[in-house]
Amino acid sequence: MDATIAALEELTPVSSSFAPIDDSAYIRFARTSPGTRTPVLIFNAIGVSSELFLPLSLSLVAAGHSVVLWEYGRVGDDGDTFFSRVQSYKALLGHLRAGLYDLGLEDCHAVTLCNGASVLARLQAELPFAVSRAALISPYFNLLHVPHQSPYETALVPLLMKAATDEGGAARFVHSVLNRGGHAVASKEALSKAHMASPRSIAGYSRMLRDYRRHDETDVLRRVKGELHAFYCLDDEAVSTDYLEAIRSAKPSIGLSTYAGGGHYGIVDNPSLLADVTAYLGGDR
Structure with missing residues (x-):
């Protein structure tokens, strides 16, 4: 997150705070100074570095928004990671909820990536702001x-x-695949600084993912409040077109904009998507 904060500070003051879990695990928050438009919370996917959102954060600040980002633990640490301490989805949500309460936020907009949408949906009814x-x-x-x-x-x-049950072979194999040259994931450096830093961190993240995937979220999806719009690249490697349509069938009020290219991380690789998200959050489209 240091690189993200440094880049944002060239545009506006940034305050940083920590919500401790124990002596070595925490959630780190960064919040830019108040803007002229509605503040924006950035719900990153579980375990993904906030650096993936640097282009969007800069775009939102330039458009007059204050932004709030967070990151789970010491991203890139090859030893114990956040996910070595917090391995249940319920615990993750509890710690994040407490940290957001302490920020004293008012009503805002949000942007989510991947299962960050689930995090927003599960926290929405329990936060002191809309x-x-x-x-x-x-x-x-x-x-x-x-x-x-x-x-x-x-x-x-x-x-x-x-890898959730095998910190040896499976975790080492995943680590080698994701860190060899020419991998298809956009902005691999930003992604790998999170849960892919080492075989041990992959194992910890995998246990969190396993716990998350035990629970059906159809009802959670239907309870999401507010105006919702999906931004989706047709070559997405993680969310298939059919699966996206199933999500929208469960929540028909979700609007949709599609893009020919950009993959799962189109927020980095597709300038049109980035511009459209910025305009949407500003009420300009």
Whole structure:
């Protein structure tokens, strides 16, 4: 998060705070100074570095928004990680909820990536402020009854589930695959600074993911409040087109903008998507 804060500080003052879990685990928050438009909370996918959102954060601040980002633990640490201490989804939500309470936020908008949409949905009813509009980038909810055949689901998820119980072979293999040259994931450096830093961190993250995927979220999805709009790249490696349609069938009020390219991390790789998200959160589209 240091690089994100440094870049934002060239535009506006940034305050940073920590919500401690124990002596070595924490959630770190960064909040830019008040702007002229509605503040924006950035719900990153579980375990993904906030650096993935630097282009969007800069765009939102330049458009007059204050932004709030957070990161779980010491991203990139090759030893114990946040996910070595917090391995249940319920515990993760509890710590994040407490940290957001302490920030004293007022009503805001939100942007989510992947299962960050689930985090928003599960916290929304318990936060002391309203989220009136949310941009859902490549949204993911765990729908147990819906088949999902994306490359991520068929190739990587089974390995991560195995790594949840095997810190040796499976975790080392996932680490080697994700860190070899030419990998298809956009902004790999930003992603790998999170839960992919080492085999041990992959194992910890995988246990969190396994716990998250035990629960069907159809009802959670239907309870999401506010105006919702999905931004989706047709070549998304993690969320298939059919799966996205299942999400929208469960919540028909979700609007949709599609893009030919950009993959799961189109917020980095597709300038049109980034511009459209910024405009949507500002009420300009």
